[in-house]
Amino acid sequence: MRIDMKRNILILFLIFSLTHVFSQDVIPKLDTLVSAYTKLYKFNGVVFVARNGKVLLQKGYGYKDFANKKWNDPKGVFQLGSITKQFTSTVILQLQEQGKLGVQDKLSKYLPDFPNGNKITIENLLTHTSGIYNYTNDNKFLNNESLKHVDVSRIIELMKSRPVEFQPGTKFQYSNSNYILLGYIIQKVTGKPYEEVVRQTIFTPLQMTHSGFDFKNLKDTNRTVGYLALDKTVQLLAPVVDSSASYAAGALYSSVEDMYKWDRSLYTNKIISKASLEKAYTPKLSKYGYGWIVDSVKGKRIIQHNGGIFGFTADFARVPEDDVCIIILSNKSENLTPITKALTNILYDLPYEIPEEKKSVQLSEEDLKQYVGEYWVSNDYKVNITLEGGQLKGQITGQPKVDLFAQRKDLFFLKIVDAQLEFTRDSSGKVVKVTMYQGGAMIEAPKMK
Secondary structure, three states: OHHHHHHHHHHHHHHHHHHHHHHHHHHHHHHHHHHHHHHOOOOOEEEEEEEOOEEEEEEEEOEEEOOOOEEOOOOOEEEOHHHHHHHHHHHHHHHHHOOOOOOOOEHHHOOOOOOOOOOOEHHHHHOOOOOOOOHHHOHHHHHHOOOOOOOHHHHHHHHHOOOOOOOOOOOOOOOHHHHHHHHHHHHHHHOOOHHHHHHHHHHHHHOOOOOEOOHHHOOOOOEOOOEEEEOOOOEEEOOOOOHHHHHHHHOOEEOHHHHHHHHHHOOOOOOOOHHHHHHHOOOOOOOEOOOOEEEEEOOEEEEEEEEEEOOEEEEEEEEHHHOEEEEEEEOEOOOOHHHHHHHHHHHOOOOOOOOOOOOOOOOOHHHHHOOOEEEEOOOOOEEEEEEEOOEEEEEEOOOOOEEOEEEEOOEEEOOOOOEEEEEEEOOOOOEEEEEEEEOOEEEEEEEOO
């Protein structure tokens, strides 16, 4: 009996020792990775990584406020964009548990005159399978109305004015409109403003004291400044979207400390039951559940979502089976997916790459002249490509000029943001189109002049 006990103690000691060594080895790798992205101006914000309740990395990188030379730190408050959706879906599930609604309820129960509302369920809204037009695709609304107060009824009228894009449940199409409607339903069912419901049922119980919705008027000294572009030569401030315009789809602000409190709560029944949470984690189409994207790493389920709003991006990822939590908050418009993926791979001893600065090649002035012209994205947006002093430059309507660097013939990249421009030629060799890549998005613009 004594021998068995000694053996068990020895095994436990070895496990503890190996875990400790592994953690010590991982921590510098995590920091080195993020530092490399920061050095190349591909990241600016705060990163938090924890496993089994132990914080491995909690650190600020780059500027909280460039003009005043304030550095990011773990207490920084950032806008989270679409990470808001998981809080909205949680409230819906709370209300279902209370018997106040059901996810199979039809939208017409709450908005009788909504087009196709007798076929669209709350679950369709939660899983982006409703076929409702995405209101943030309307550039006029985004540029003319999103920076000031807008009533939710105005946004709903905008949705209703557009035709149904597909029949409910037949396709996945990410649409912020779905979560605007969920916020409206929450208000209708509870008789309280959406923001107040989230505060009372989630923020207050979890003591998330640096989380809220009205970022524009936030007086917190930890509030970060958002940038559309940021490096040592260009600092392009981002306009602040009014919380009423992003509402239940993307208005949330928070800090890594508060978001970790949220992560901790999801291992308990404090906010919603395990059964409801499991429902939220069950993917429908395109790996999307109720406000969560569901994937896997080494055969284990990884639950995550990202977010983006003018000047801010965020990633929140969890591996519940291993008690892993990764939170990345950035006060710059940039693609965080490669960072999240690399951090995850470090934790799971999978291959990852440290980013290196792209090398530019020299093209002749005659070659560069072929790209000069006006490329049209829409009636409201165009891309002007000019050649000034031997340097090719690009300018999108309403934004400053930026230098373009040749990666090879017909492919250029920007240094101030992680973006590329690829030019297409016709059969005669004439440049006829530019395709822009940034943050996983692709925009094509034909050459008009």
